[in-house]
Amino acid sequence: MKRIFAAILIAACAGTASADGLKSLESFMKGAQAGRAEFSQTVTAPPKDGQAARTKTSSGSFEFQRPGRFKFTYKKPFEQTIVADGQTLWLYDVDLNQVTQRSQAQALGSTPAALLASAPDLAALKADFTLENGPDQDGLQWVQATPKAKDGQLKSVRVGFAGEQLAALDIQDSFGQRSVIRFSGLQALPSLPASVFQFKPPAGADVVKQ
Incomplete structure (x- = not known):
């Protein structure tokens, strides 16, 4: 469950710095108040006990409505649903027939969800993240988003x-796990x-309840 939550909720790279990333992010924040897309996700766990890094791939659909709904x-390979309705974050695992219910305000904080759906504009994002062109x-043009809170599970996005x-989105958490x-x-x-954002167990x- 931690893996999935860290993944929805957003690497030193060689290349030439671009001035377009922040402009693209600002345009996205202004121009896309709602939207939908398909996605593929690759989660790579760090090597453990001398074993190679483990990789898992999943896919599905994504929808959002600012502010605070996604x-x-x-x-x-498994059916799961994550819904934020503005008040509550719901995680539903179909195979386990289990729903996890959390306060959205407490669960999200400085997470990738703020970059996609929670923050209404760029100024609100800057309250939680340090934003730089990558x-x-x-x-692609990239923006590096570093959480200002130092005690969370998210290292960088x-x-x-x-x-x-x-x-x-390229997400690194404090456990050494990477989700793309x-x-x-x-x-x-x-x-x-x-x-779209209403969920009933x-x-x-x-x-x-957590």
Whole structure:
């Protein structure tokens, strides 16, 4: 569960520094108040007990509505849903038939979710993150976002843009785990129906409040 949460909630690289990343981030914050996309996610755990690093891949769909609402629907290899409705963060594991319920304000804080959906504008982001242009890599312009809070699980996040189009998140947590989320087919929309971000625990599901 920690792996999944750290992954939704956002590396020294060779290259030439770009001035476009922060401009792309600002344009994204202004122009995309809501949207949806497909995503693929690769999580790499650090080597353990002399073994090689372990990698797991998943995919699904993503939707958001500023401020404070988003939904990740994992379809492969296992079905899981993460919904933030503005008040509560819900994590539903279909195979376990288990729902984890947390206060959204306490759960998110300085997380990648703020970069995508929680913060209403760039000024609000700067309250929680130090933002800097990063080097271009893989054909993308990158922004390095470092949390100002030093006691959280998140170490750093890189946000990649293709022009003004959100393309990727590269997340490093304090446990040495790396999660790379790549987005495709992003549709920027003025709004989405409120029902998209409503979640009701399925009948018979075990609900755990944290």
